[in-house]
Amino acid sequence: MGTSSPAGAPPAHGERTRELILRTALRLFAERGYERTTMRAIADAAGVSVSNAYYYFRSKDQLLQEFYAEIQRRHREESAEALGRTGLGDRLRGVLHAGVTVMSPYHDFAGSFLGVAINPRSPSSPFSVESAAAREAAIALFRDVVEGSKPAVDRQVRADLPELLWLAHLGVTLYWVHDMSYEQDRTRRLIDLATPFVGRLIRLSRLPGMCPITTDLLWLVRKVRS
Amino acid sequence: MGTSSPAGAPPAHGERTRELILRTALRLFAERGYERTTMRAIADAAGVSVSNAYYYFRSKDQLLQEFYAEIQRRHREESAEALGRTGLGDRLRGVLHAGVTVMSPYHDFAGSFLGVAINPRSPSSPFSVESAAAREAAIALFRDVVEGSKPAVDRQVRADLPELLWLAHLGVTLYWVHDMSYEQDRTRRLIDLATPFVGRLIRLSRLPGMCPITTDLLWLVRKVRS
DNA sequence: CTCCGCATTTGAACTAGTTCAAATCACGCT
DNA sequence: AGCGTGATTTGAACTAGTTCAAATGCGGAG
Numbered sequence: 001m002g003t004s005s006p007a008g009a010p011p012a013h014g015e016r017t018r019e020l021i022l023r024t025a026l027r028l029f030a031e032r033g034y035e036r037t038t039m040r041a042i043a044d045a046a047g048v049s050v051s052n053a054y055y056y057f058r059s060k061d062q063l064l065q066e067f068y069a070e071i072q073r074r075h076r077e078e079s080a081e082a083l084g085r086t087g088l089g090d091r092l093r094g095v096l097h098a099g100v101t102v103m104s105p106y107h108d109f110a111g112s113f114l115g116v117a118i119n120p121r122s123p124s125s126p127f128s129v130e131s132a133a134a135r136e137a138a139i140a141l142f143r144d145v146v147e148g149s150k151p152a153v154d155r156q157v158r159a160d161l162p163e164l165l166w167l168a169h170l171g172v173t174l175y176w177v178h179d180m181s182y183e184q185d186r187t188r189r190l191i192d193l194a195t196p197f198v199g200r201l202i203r204l205s206r207l208p209g210m211c212p213i214t215t216d217l218l219w220l221v222r223k224v225r226s
Numbered sequence: 227m228g229t230s231s232p233a234g235a236p237p238a239h240g241e242r243t244r245e246l247i248l249r250t251a252l253r254l255f256a257e258r259g260y261e262r263t264t265m266r267a268i269a270d271a272a273g274v275s276v277s278n279a280y281y282y283f284r285s286k287d288q289l290l291q292e293f294y295a296e297i298q299r300r301h302r303e304e305s306a307e308a309l310g311r312t313g314l315g316d317r318l319r320g321v322l323h324a325g326v327t328v329m330s331p332y333h334d335f336a337g338s339f340l341g342v343a344i345n346p347r348s349p350s351s352p353f354s355v356e357s358a359a360a361r362e363a364a365i366a367l368f369r370d371v372v373e374g375s376k377p378a379v380d381r382q383v384r385a386d387l388p389e390l391l392w393l394a395h396l397g398v399t400l401y402w403v404h405d406m407s408y409e410q411d412r413t414r415r416l417i418d419l420a421t422p423f424v425g426r427l428i429r430l431s432r433l434p435g436m437c438p439i440t441t442d443l444l445w446l447v448r449k450v451r452s
Numbered sequence: 453c454t455c456c457g458c459a460t461t462t463g464a465a466c467t468a469g470t471t472c473a474a475a476t477c478a479c480g481c482t
Numbered sequence: 483a484g485c486g487t488g489a490t491t492t493g494a495a496c497t498a499g500t501t502c503a504a505a506t507g508c509g510g511a512g
Contacts, residue, residue, distance in 0.1 A: 013508080014460060038498055049462050051501080060499065111345035118344045119337035120404050127404060178346050178353060190450050197442050204439065211437030213430065216423050224416050239478075240490060264468055275492050277471080286469065 018056040021046045025053075025063045026070060033109025034064060034116070064116060064124050069134050074102045076141055086150035089199020092165060095145055096172055096191045100184060103176065107184060110177045126170060139166045154206040161202070164221065168198075244282040247272045251279075251289045252296060259335025260290060260342070290342060290350050295360050300328045302367055312376035315425020318391060321371055322398055322417045326410065329402065333410060336403045352396060365392045380432040387428070390447070394424075 024046040028037040039060055043050040057063050078101055082094020103110065116124050123130035126138075143162040146153055153161060176187040205218055250272040254263040265286055269276040283289050304327055308320020329336065342350050349356035352364075369388040372379055379387060402413040431444055 017460080039500085040498070050499090051463080052461055054500070055460070111347050115341040115345040115348070118400075118403075119341040120406070121337050122341070174344075177344075180346070186450075193446055193449055197446055200442070201439060211440060213427060213440045214437060216426070217443075220419055220423055223419055224412075243490080265470085266468070276469090277493080278491050280470070281490070 014056070017048065017052065021048065021053050021056055022063070022066055026067055029063075029067055030105060033106075033112055034067075035109065035112040061116060061122060061124055064113065065131060065134070067113070068117075068124065068131070069137075071102060071106075072134055072137055075099050076137075078102050079141060083144055083148060087199060088146065088149035088151075088153065088202055089196045091145045091149055092198060093191055093195035095141065096169060096195065097188065099169060099172070100176060100187055100191070103173070104184065107176070114174070114177050135166075138169070139163055142166045142169070151203060153202060157202060157205055160222075160225070164225075240282070243274065243278065247274065247279050247282055248289070248292055252293055255289075255293055256331060259332075259338055260293075261335065261338040287342060287348060287350050290339065291357060291360070293339070294343075294350065294357070295363075297328060297332075298360055298363055301325050302363075304328050305367060309370055309374060313425060314372065314375035314377075314379065314428055315422045317371045317375055318424060319417055319421035321367065322395060322421065323414065325395060325398070326402060326413055326417070329399070330410065333402070340400070340403050361392075364395070365389055368392045368395070377429060379428060383428060383431055386448075386451070390451075 021042065025037070025042045028042055028045060031037075039050055039053055042063075043053045046053070057066075075095075075098060078098035079095045082091055082098060085091050085094060106113070116122050117126060119125060120127060122128065125131065126135055139162050142165040145165060146158060146161050172187065172191065175190060176184055179187045181187075201214070201218075204214070247268065251263070251268045254268055254271060257263075265276055265279060268289075269279045272279070283292075301321075301324060304324035305321045308317055308324060311317050311320060332339070342348050343352060345351060346353060348354065351357065352361055365388050368391040371391060372384060372387050398413065398417065401416060402410055405413045407413075427440070427444075430440070
C-alpha cells in the first residue's frame with residue numbers, strides 16, 4: 001500500500017492520478033455495471049496504463065469498496081429530510097426509502113455487486129475487517145435514526161437497535177436486488193408496511209402485558225446475536 | 227444443447243464422458259471449493275480436453291447448478307428421519323438441521339458458491355428459470371414437512387407455507403455461510419430457537435384472540451409476497 | 453549541475469473462463 | 483469394403499483480472 005497520504009500532509013504527487021482513476025471507475029460502474037466494466041476500460045478512459053490503476057488500487061474489488069463508500073455518503077445526504085421527523089417508524093421508513101432512492105440507478109447490475117459482497121471472505125463483505133469503517137458509518141446512520149426519535153427508545157434496546165436496523169437494511173437491499181417489479185415498487189411497499197410494524201414493536205417492547213408470541217420474538221432476536 | 231438423451235432411449239455415446247466430467251467436477255469442488263477449481267483442472271483430472279467439458283456443460287456455472295442438485299438430493303435423504311416426526315416445529319427443525327449437516331463439508335468455500343447464486347441474473351440463482359426444477363424439488367421437501375405434520379396446518383396457510391419455509395431455509399443458509407463459530411454451532415442454535423417459535427406461530431395463526439402484533443406480523447408476511 | 457533514491461508508470465506475461473474452426477470418430481448405408 | 487453424416491473431441495486463440503521486472507520521472511544532497 002503506502003500511498004494514502006497522512007491527513008494534513010501536502011498532497012502527494014500521485015494523489016491526482018488516484019482521484020482521476022477512482023472517478024473514472026465510479027462513472028463506468030454506474031454506466032455499465034461492475035462486471036462489464038473492465039480494468040482496461042477504466043485505465044483507457046482515465047488515460048493511464050492498467051498497471052498504474054493497480055498501483056493505486058489493490059484490486060477491482062477495492063474499487064468496488066470505494067463505490068460502496070460513495071453510496072454510503074449519498075445515503076446519509078438523502079436521509080437528511082427523514083431525520084427531521086419524530087417517530088421511530090417514520091424516521092426508519094424515510095431512511096430506508098432514501099437508501100433505495102440512492103441505489104436505484106444501479107439496480108440492473110446490483111446483482112453483480114452483491115455477488116462479490118455476499119462472500120464472507122471478500123474484503124467487500126459488509127462484515128469484513130476491511131469494510132469496518134464503512135460499516136461503522138452505516139450503523140451510525142441508524143444510530144441517528146434511533147437516538148433522535150421522539151418517544152425515546154427504551155435504554156435496553158437502544159444499544160443494539162442500530163446494528164439490528166442496519167441488518168434489516170441489508171435485508172431490504174437483498175430483497176431490492178431481487179425485486180424486478182416496476183421501479184422496485186414492491187420494495188417500497190415492503191418498507192411502508194414493515195416500518196410502522198417495527199416502530200410499534202419497539203414502542204411496546206418495554207411495556208408489560210405483551211402476548212407471549214411477541215415476547216418470544218424479541219427474545220429470539222436477542223438470542224440469535226449473542 | 228441437444229445432449230440429454232430422452233429418458234429410456236439407449237444411452238447415447240457421449241453420456242459416459244458427461245458423467246465422468248460431472249463426477250470429477252463435483253469431487254474437485256468438494257476438495258478445493260468452486261473458485262479454486264479451474265476448468266482446466268477438471269478437464270485434466272477427467273482426462274479430457276477443456277473444450278470437451280464445454281461441449282457437455284454450457285459453463286462453469288452450469289456445473290455449479292449440478293452441484294446444487296446433488297446437495298438437494300442428499301438433503302432429502304438426510305431429512306428422512308425428521309419427516310417421521312409429528313409436530314410441525316420438530317419436523318422443520320430436523321429438516322433444517324439436515325440441510326446444515328449436508329452442507330457442512332462445504333462451509334469453507336460456500337461463500338464463493340453463494341456469491342454466484344445470489345445474483346438474480348445468474349442461472350444458478352434459486353429464483354432463476356434455469357433452476358426451476360431444483361427449486362420445485364426443494365419446495366416439495368418443505369411441502370412434505372407441512373403436509374405430514376400432525377396437528378394439521380390451517381388450510382389457508384397450507385398453500386403458501388412450503389414456499390415460505392423454503393425461503394426461511396435460504397435465510398438460514400445465508401446465516402450459516404457467515405457463521406464462523408466452531409462447527410457452525412450458532413446456526414444450529416438459531417434453528418433450535420426459531421423452529422419451535424414458528425411452530426407455535428402457525429398453530430395459533432387460525433385461532434381468534436391473538437394480540438394485534440401477531441396479527442400484523444402474519445398480515446405483513448402475506449402482503450410482502452403478493 | 454549531477455547523481456541518487458524513491459515514487460510513479462509502463463509493457464509484457466500469467467491465469468482462467470470461454471469460444472471456435474478444424475479434426476476425429478462411430479455407425480448406418482450401399 | 484468404402485463413404486457420408488452427425489456426434490465428439492481437440493488445440494489454439496480471445497478476454498479480463500492480476501503480477502512483475504524494468505523504465506521513467508522528480509526532488510533533494512553533494
